[in-house]
Amino acid sequence: MTLINTPQQYHSNSLANQRQILLKYLQQNQRITTLEARRKLDIMHPSGRIRELKAMGYNIITNLKNDTTFKGINHRVAEYVLIPKKIPLEIEM
Numbered sequence: 788m789t790l791i792n793t794p795q796q797y798h799s800n801s802l803a804n805q806r807q808i809l810l811k812y813l814q815q816n817q818r819i820t821t822l823e824a825r826r827k828l829d830i831m832h833p834s835g836r837i838r839e840l841k842a843m844g845y846n847i848i849t850n851l852k853n854d855t856t857f858k859g860i861n862h863r864v865a866e867y868v869l870i871p872k873k874i875p876l877e878i879e880m
Contacts, residue, residue: 813869846870
């Protein structure tokens with residue numbers, strides 16, 4: 788099990804810091820499952836942080852998939868996927 792190495796400023800367990808850690812991970816990796824968020828980011832309630840990020844305007848979709856715990860037990864969990872904002876292209880005529 789590998790935890791993501793986070794700067795000292797992220798060591799607070801506040802909701803704001805959890806959102807920031809989760810958003811940064813999604814921006815770098817595009818997707819994360821519930822179990823990965825708990826294992827890698829130490830965020831115990833990722834669905835709550837995702838809901839808050841969505842309310843802030845981030846486009847995150849939820850898929851259901853099978854994932855295995857460290858004990859080898861298979862669970863159906865959420866996979867969160869960050870949809871990057873598209874930059875509109877200006878077309879010259």
